[in-house]
Each structure stands twice: as structure tokens, then as C-alpha cells.
Amino acid sequence: MLAPTLDAGLIRLDFPILKEQVNGRELVYLDSAATSQKPTAVIEAISAYYTHANANVHRGVHVLGERATEIFEGARESVARLVGADPRGVVFVRNTTEGINLVAQAYARERFGPQDRIVCTEMEHHSNLVPWQRVREQTGCQLEFIPVTPDGRLDAEATVRLLQAPTRLLAVTHVSNVLGTINPVEELIRQAHGEGIRVLIDGAQAVPHMPVDLAQLDPDFYAFSAHKMCGPTGIGVLYGRPELLDEMPPFLTGGSMISVVTLEKTTWDEIPHKFEAGTPDIGGAAGLRAAVDYLEKVGIPSVFRHGVELTEYADEMLSEVPGLTRYGPQGPDQLGIVSFNLEGVHPHDVGTIVDRAGVAIRAGHHCCQPLMRRLSVSATARASFYLYNTRDDVDALVAALFEANRIFGS
Numbered sequence: 016m017l018a019p020t021l022d023a024g025l026i027r028l029d030f031p032i033l034k035e036q037v038n039g040r041e042l043v044y045l046d047s048a049a050t051s052q053k054p055t056a057v058i059e060a061i062s063a064y065y066t067h068a069n070a071n072v073h074r075g076v077h078v079l080g081e082r083a084t085e086i087f088e089g090a091r092e093s094v095a096r097l098v099g100a101d102p103r104g105v106v107f108v109r110n111t112t113e114g115i116n117l118v119a120q121a122y123a124r125e126r127f128g129p130q131d132r133i134v135c136t137e138m139e140h141h142s143n144l145v146p147w148q149r150v151r152e153q154t155g156c157q158l159e160f161i162p163v164t165p166d167g168r169l170d171a172e173a174t175v176r177l178l179q180a181p182t183r184l185l186a187v188t189h190v191s192n193v194l195g196t197i198n199p200v201e202e203l204i205r206q207a208h209g210e211g212i213r214v215l216i217d218g219a220q221a222v223p224h225m226p227v228d229l230a231q232l233d234p235d236f237y238a239f240s241a242h243k244m245c246g247p248t249g250i251g252v253l254y255g256r257p258e259l260l261d262e263m264p265p266f267l268t269g270g271s272m273i274s275v276v277t278l279e280k281t282t283w284d285e286i287p288h289k290f291e292a293g294t295p296d297i298g299g300a301a302g303l304r305a306a307v308d309y310l311e312k313v314g315i316p317s318v319f320r321h322g323v324e325l326t327e328y329a330d331e332m333l334s335e336v337p338g339l340t341r342y343g344p345q346g347p348d349q350l351g352i353v354s355f356n357l358e359g360v361h362p363h364d365v366g367t368i369v370d371r372a373g374v375a376i377r378a379g380h381h382c383c384q385p386l387m388r389r390l391s392v393s394a395t396a397r398a399s400f401y402l403y404n405t406r407d408d409v410d411a412l413v414a415a416l417f418e419a420n421r422i423f424g425s
């Protein structure tokens with residue numbers, strides 16, 4: 016059954032920044048894959064925390080300490096509900112990158128050696144690639160990559176070949192931040208688990224845009240960032256299977272993550288606190304909780320439908336722009352992200368010209384240099400959509416691209 020459509024025109028009113036004038040035009044924000052804009056509800060939740068509840072968590076015996084702890088732990092409950100996870104497996108980190116580093120250092124580095132293999136893919140963001148290169152340097156383990164096909168999907172044959180011994184861990188993105196490809200992670204997890212292989216999913220581009228049910232997907236680890244899902248920067252989530260987190264040593268050590276400390280030795284707090292050293296981003300948690308509430312109120316299935324429909328419309332309109340090459344699957348397994356190049360115009364020039372029309376897109380390697388090499392380009396222009404974007408935004412982009420062609424004489 017199709018989810019109800021959402022009214023992006025109404026939703027825009029919840030995002031004050033969308034009223035900004037940029038270069039004399041009303042802002043058209045098509046860079047949500049980098050970071051999303053924030054609704055008033057989130058901005059106010061952060062402000063309310065600092066105005067009415069600011070204190071440190073888990074320690075105070077005073078009222079503000081209790082308020083802060085309720086907000087912080089309430090955020091954990093909200094996130095757990097959103098993604099169908101056991102709250103004991105929800106670790107607050109700074110962002111997706113830190114979540115993946117936690118697994119690289121506290122799981123892979125601890126267990127792997129030269130006889131073991133980690134498998135990644137060629138479409139990974141550097142955040143899900145460089146930490147594994149580091150583990151290879153530290154442990155001597157092998158690291159291999161599932162290639163990307165010309166239409167922007169994972170090579171199925173190589174996947175089968177690589178998802179067997181000596182592979183111990185598969186680290187793969189749920190949705191590509193360049194191609195928009197929605198990878199078949201449920202099937203990948205099933206395949207990997209059938210071979211005794213652990214799976215980490217980089218969910219940075221998935222959780223904001225589509226229903227994610229970790230109870231059903233059953234990954235071992237799953238990471239995402241608040242700032243791409245209407246929440247603030249500075250806080251993210253690593254979900255870990257509780258029994259694995261229990262077995263793992265801490266990543267960072269110090270205050271807040273201990274049980275008993277003597278001068279000789281320290282024992283660790285229970286999970287998830289064992290992985291949350293030092294004072295956490297409590298204001299960020301307040302914002303994240305409000306972001307989850309906001310997205311649930313709109314309805315993630317509706318957000319998903321909107322992203323798919325807007326991407327289809329963008330594909331249709333972009334196909335009319337002369338000299339435009341699109342990258343990515345352009346099918347039902349593509350979500351909210353449109354990468355392209357204009358013949359004879361460097362993507363940075365494309366970005367600058369459309370910015371003059373008030374349209375914010377991104378140009379560059381998008382932290383995916385190996386994928387750029389696979390696509391035989393140095394960079395692409397990328398437009399990415401979210402719940403507040405409308406067909407008018409797509410039209411503004413397309414008009415600006417025609418202007419770019421005019422300026423560069425193509």
C-alpha cells in the first residue's frame with residue numbers, strides 16, 4: 016500500500032532557513048545529503064534544553080540533572096523506536112564516521128589478523144573505507160572491495176565470491192551518497208550471516224529517508240548521523256547487537272563509562288554507557304529526539320514516497336538538459352540523490368552558476384574518490400532532495416543548468 020503523500024509546500028513552513036534570500040533569490044536547498052535543514056521544533060528543543068534543563072547527565076541528584084538525564088535517555092528511546100532497535104544497543108557517538116571507527120577499533124582491530132578479510136564496496140563514503148584501511152595497517156588483515164557496475168549497483172557475482180571465508184566482516188552502505196543506489200542490504204545481511212560473516216551497515220543516507228527496521232534487517236552494526244535527518248550536528252548513533260557490544264572493549268575511556276576505578280584497574284559500565292566516555296552532547300540529544308518526533312509525525316513512509324517521486328520527476332526534467340550525463344541506477348532502487356555532469360562544464364562551475372540562481376547543490380568527489388575513479392570522472396555535481404523540496408525546486412535547478420549551458424556555449 017502506498018504511503019500518503021506529504022505536502023512539501025506546507026512542510027517548508029516548518030524550516031525557517033528556507034525563507035533565506037541567496038544571491039537575491041529565495042534559497043533552493045538541494046544539498047540535504049551533505050546535511051539537512053532543521054525544523055523549528057528541533058531548533059526550539061535545543062534552546063529549551065539550555066534554557067530549562069541544562070545539567071550533566073547520569074550524575075546529578077538535583078532536578079536539572081534529572082531533567083537532562085530524562086532528555087538524553089528519552090532521545091535513546093526515541094531513536095530505538097524509530098529504527099526498531101533494543102535501546103541497550105543504541106550508542107550515542109558524534110556522527111556516522113565515529114560510529115564506524117568505534118567498530119573498526121573496538122571490534123575488528125581486536126579480533127582480526129592476516130588470515131581474515133574485511134569486505135567493503137567501491138561505492139563507500141571515505142568514512143566507511145578509511146577506518147578499514149587503518150585496521151588493515153594495524154592487523155595485517157586483508158581488505159577487498161565489491162565492484163560497482165556501470166549502472167551504479169553492486170556487482171552480484173563478486174558479492175557471492177567475496178561473501179565467504181576468509182571474510183569476517185562486510186561493511187557496506189545502505190544508500191550511496193553519490194548514486195542514490197539503495198543496496199539490497201537485507202539480502203546481503205542474510206547471505207553474510209549464512210557464512211558466519213558480521214555486517215556493518217552505513218545508514219547515513221538511509222535512516223533520514225526510508226523506513227529502517229533493524230529488528231527485521233538484523234545487522235550486527237548500523238551507523239547514522241542526526242544532522243542528515245533534521246537533527247543537529249555533533250550527535251550520531253551506532254547501533255550494535257547488544258551481545259557483541261557486551262563482549263567488546265571500550266573505544267574511548269575516561270569518565271562516565273566506568274563502573275569501579277582503582278589506581279590499578281578499572282571495570283566498565285554496562286552498555287551502551289561503556290561506549291560513551293565523557294560528557295555527551297546532551298543538547299544534541301534533545302534536538303535529535305525532536306527530529307525523530309518530527310519525522311514520525313510526518314511519517315517516514317511518506318518521506319520515502321516523496322523522495323522517490325521527486326527523483327523520478329528530476330530524472331524526467333534533467334533528461335531534457337543538453338549534454339547532461341546522469342550517474343546511478345535511475346530505477347526503483349534509487350533514492351533522493353541525483354549525480355550528473357554537464358559536457359564541457361566543470362562540476363564546480365556548474366555549482367557556482369546554479370548558486371547564482373539561489374540553488375545550492377554540491378560539486379566534487381563527495382568523499383568517494385574510489386567511486387569517482389570507477390565512474391572515470393574527477394567529480395560530479397549532485398542534487399539531493401528531502402521532505403521540504405518541491406517540483407519548483409527541481410525546475411529552478413533545471414533552469415539554472417540551461418543557463419550554465421548558455422554561458423559555456425554548449
Ligand SMILES: Cc1ncc(COP(=O)(O)O)c(C=O)c1O
Nearest residue numbers: 110111112140142192217219240
Ligand atoms: C553514506 C555516508 N556515510 C558516511 C557519511 C559521514 O557522515 P558524518 O560526516 O556525519 O560522519 C556520509 C556523509 O555524507 C555519508 O553520506
